[in-house]
Amino acid sequence: MLGRHERKTEDKIRLFRSFFSGLPQVYGTYDLKTGRARQVKEQITNEVLLAHLTGKQSYGVYLLAKDRTRAIAVDFDTRDRTAPSEFVARASHYDLSAYIECSKSKGFHAWIFFDKQGVIARKARLVVQHILEEIEQPQTEIFPKQDEISANMRYGNFINTPLFGGLVPKGKTVFVDPATFSPYPDQWDLLESAKRHNESALNEIIEINNLSEAPQHQSPIPNPENGNRGTFSLPPCAQKMLRDGMSQFQRVGCFRLAVHFKRVGLPYDLAVAVLKTWAKKNRPANGKEVIREPEIQSQTSYAYEHPYSGYGCQSPAIEPYCEASCPVKKWREEKKASSSENTGKIR
Ligand code: SF4
DSSP, rough: OOOOOOHHHHHHHHHHHHSSOOOSOOOOETTTTTTTTEOOOOOOOHHHHHHHHHSSSSEEEEHHHHHHHEEEEEEEEEEEEEHHHHHHHHHHHTTTOOEEEEEESSSSEEEEEOTTEEEHHHHHHHHHHHHHHHHTTOOOOSSSOOOSTTTTTTTTOEEEEEEOOTTGGTTSEEEEEEETBOOEEEEEEEHOOOOEEOOOHHHHHHHHHHOOOOOOOOOOEGGGGGGGGOEEEHHHHHHHHHHHSSSHHHHHHHHHHHHHHHHHOOOOOHHHHHHHHTTTTTTOSSTTOOOHHHHHHHHHHHHHHSSSOOOOOTTTGGGGGGTTOOHHHHHHHHHHHHHHHHOOOOO
């Protein structure tokens, strides 16, 4: 896997560093015998990277530098190839190139790379979370895990980088073709040609998909604490889901409703109470069970504990409940039209 063209070691290190850099004075590694991970507070020299590429000591990158990152990775901790494939396809829908790496144990990482100055990590995470929601994998782990370094969190979390020498011959830590999941024959060629995106690509996706802000709705939703008189407001799709219940995609519906509840300021306990009432209206098809309280709590916790804010308009679970009169729909269409006028591109 050295590459079709004979490359000098220093060229490989330079190329590798240009993709897998973050904090320069700390990295993660693991014991090759026990697998135990540890942090190393040392400068990331060429020798550190060479030790990784030759399989002597692994190098895990702390991607977050202040509030910027030069790459983002999704950790699909499963042997099932469906989710990483769907992620790559959905990212491609937004003109983002994602690269699948077969990780060191089971599972896959999907990487998206950014240009040299990096991008605001919050934006990258917002976009990737949106894609994960669209493929119905909202709980998948994303690196960097945080939006920025803070006084309470100096390093963030490291992620093991690809091309760890000892595992490459075993077909681990290598980039694979998303169609076949076979390792690319030339890993260095792949890296050299990998697309690096800039922040404006993220800005466009955030804007078109309304990931940061959206118009408010005036329609009320029932509030069981005050005799079901309206206190909060929701978009038409959510009102319809609440009114009629769902016959499929209950999990996604529950999560999406919880995101709406969070947005309009409904307290967590009240959100769970409303969703328990909603669940009684659900009539699952194909003999499936009605969503139970622990799952409702789990979905609601995820929605409340993470910075999800999307409306899920493009989710197959939500689309059947969409209404043309929705202000979000009109707003999205106007944004899309003005964006395609400005850029000549429609995503
Ligand atoms: S556009 Fe449709 S799916 Fe999106 S928030 Fe409005 S009603 Fe819901």
